[in-house]
Amino acid sequence: MPGDPQYELYYWPFIQGRGEFVRLVLEDAGADYVDVARLPEDEGGGVAPIVELMQAHADGGPAPFAPPFLKTGDLILAQTPLICRYVAERTGLAPDDGADRLRADQLMLTVADAVNESHDTHHPISGGLYYEDQKEAALRSTEDFRAERLPKFLGYFEGVLESNSLGKQACLVGDKTTYVDLALFQLAKGLEYALPNAFAAATVTTPRLRELVEHVGERPRLRSYLESERRIPFNEWGIFRRYPELDAEG
Amino acid sequence: MPGDPQYELYYWPFIQGRGEFVRLVLEDAGADYVDVARLPEDEGGGVAPIVELMQAHADGGPAPFAPPFLKTGDLILAQTPLICRYVAERTGLAPDDGADRLRADQLMLTVADAVNESHDTHHPISGGLYYEDQKEAALRSTEDFRAERLPKFLGYFEGVLESNSLGKQACLVGDKTTYVDLALFQLAKGLEYALPNAFAAATVTTPRLRELVEHVGERPRLRSYLESERRIPFNEWGIFRRYPELDAEG
Numbered sequence: 001m002p003g004d005p006q007y008e009l010y011y012w013p014f015i016q017g018r019g020e021f022v023r024l025v026l027e028d029a030g031a032d033y034v035d036v037a038r039l040p041e042d043e044g045g046g047v048a049p050i051v052e053l054m055q056a057h058a059d060g061g062p063a064p065f066a067p068p069f070l071k072t073g074d075l076i077l078a079q080t081p082l083i084c085r086y087v088a089e090r091t092g093l094a095p096d097d098g099a100d101r102l103r104a105d106q107l108m109l110t111v112a113d114a115v116n117e118s119h120d121t122h123h124p125i126s127g128g129l130y131y132e133d134q135k136e137a138a139l140r141s142t143e144d145f146r147a148e149r150l151p152k153f154l155g156y157f158e159g160v161l162e163s164n165s166l167g168k169q170a171c172l173v174g175d176k177t178t179y180v181d182l183a184l185f186q187l188a189k190g191l192e193y194a195l196p197n198a199f200a201a202a203t204v205t206t207p208r209l210r211e212l213v214e215h216v217g218e219r220p221r222l223r224s225y226l227e228s229e230r231r232i233p234f235n236e237w238g239i240f241r242r243y244p245e246l247d248a249e250g
Numbered sequence: 251m252p253g254d255p256q257y258e259l260y261y262w263p264f265i266q267g268r269g270e271f272v273r274l275v276l277e278d279a280g281a282d283y284v285d286v287a288r289l290p291e292d293e294g295g296g297v298a299p300i301v302e303l304m305q306a307h308a309d310g311g312p313a314p315f316a317p318p319f320l321k322t323g324d325l326i327l328a329q330t331p332l333i334c335r336y337v338a339e340r341t342g343l344a345p346d347d348g349a350d351r352l353r354a355d356q357l358m359l360t361v362a363d364a365v366n367e368s369h370d371t372h373h374p375i376s377g378g379l380y381y382e383d384q385k386e387a388a389l390r391s392t393e394d395f396r397a398e399r400l401p402k403f404l405g406y407f408e409g410v411l412e413s414n415s416l417g418k419q420a421c422l423v424g425d426k427t428t429y430v431d432l433a434l435f436q437l438a439k440g441l442e443y444a445l446p447n448a449f450a451a452a453t454v455t456t457p458r459l460r461e462l463v464e465h466v467g468e469r470p471r472l473r474s475y476l477e478s479e480r481r482i483p484f485n486e487w488g489i490f491r492r493y494p495e496l497d498a499e500g
């Protein structure tokens with residue numbers, strides 16, 4: 001229909017979550033999109049349209065397993081790395097070269113792994129149980145994450161930034177900012193929110209990562225998004241949660 | 251160099267693990283490949299070449315984060331879903347249509363999520379600790395997995411198979427077997443190994459999934475692989491581990 005937005009994002013309206021990785025790409029691209037669930041309920045917003053879409057089989061095809069979903073024309077996409085790649089390749093936020101696109105996808109999947117592990121620190125037993133009911137396991141899990149995985153992931157991305165000296169500013173692939181840089185920015189922001197002391201300690205040795213976070217946050221469209229009410233604040237329902245007892249000593 | 255294989259797989263030689271999803275695609279495609287680490291050490295095999303490749307920066311590009319890796323020409327790929335997709339699209343094991351390729355990728359990423367959760371049942375606190383040191387958490391985690399996530403994942407794939415009636419035999423996308431069917435086969439085989447009672451109970455209501463597992467296992471090249479010594483048996487070092495105390499009552 002004429003007047004319809006090019007992209008419709010379906011994601012929980014009260015958290016950043018995995019949907020935020022998609023929002024950052026759409027916002028930085030200046031894409032024509034609607035964040036469906038954040039519309040007023042009397043305009044078709046709220047959680048209902050997400051659930052409907054999960055239950056429906058669109059065009060005889062399979063419904064997606066879990067949000068975020070992106071609807072564009074007849075296509076319904078799920079899985080954060082796939083959605084981000086799809087939008088980025090159509091809005092100038094992916095590398096142009098084929099081998100670089102594969103490398104970007106690999107790095108995006110590695111960011112997604114780090115996001116999963118970040119989430120599982122506070123929900124090691126099950127995503128279906130309350131934090132309070134798995135707190136002892138979360139303490140052990142986060143202790144290990146702070147000591148081993150956090151420095152390993154950040155050190156890995158620092159090495160990638162070091163080895164890629166093509167860009168004037170730090171970027172992971174090629175010579176310009178792509179969707180994987182936006183994803184790494186969001187991962188860093190989330191970890192900084194959740195575990196401020198551990199993040200500060202781990203990033204002492206990752207100057208290029210700190211540089212990337214700074215200049216990505218200054219990109220005009222992204223900056224105006226981050227300062228707007230469209231950016232949901234981090235909170236304790238999302239992937240990155242600030243439970244002070246899980247962080248390192250300050 | 252002439253005589254070099256088209257594909258070199260780098261993966262731990264003593265487990266199926268994530269590398270097995272790649273092996274199945276290569277084997278079913280009849281691809282020209284070498285499973286590098288499984289060569290005798292005096293022919294360049296063993297764990298050393300994996301570690302070397304992880305430490306090296308190939309062609310100025312970033313080293314991959316974790317195995318499996320696939321080397322083909324100048325390209326080094328990492329991340330299981332990406333490697334499988336790459337090989338499948340070049341060997342007739344991916345859908346031909348663009349929208350179907352996106353759908354296949356989405357389903358592959360969903361299989362990968364199920365694989366991660368399967369692994370985390372026995373290692374909920376940390377992949378760096380022994381099972382014995384997180385056994386209590388593993389009991390709770392697997393109980394939840396058996397009750398909630400296992401039926402949810404298998405039921406989801408059953409629904410996808412139901413909604414896709416294009417193929418003569420059960421397949422997830424389009425009208426022929428693709429790499430995502432091989433991946434779902436491997437996930438099912440792994441879950442059946444790890445949690446035989448829970449798997450048997452969950453698959454009572456998934457006849458199409460059972461059909462898929464059966465006919466994928468009968469594909470001539472795959473069958474001959476599965477019966478060969480190249481197929482490493484499931485064991486308690488991999489993703490899918492049989493700890494009887496974690497399974498449901500028989």
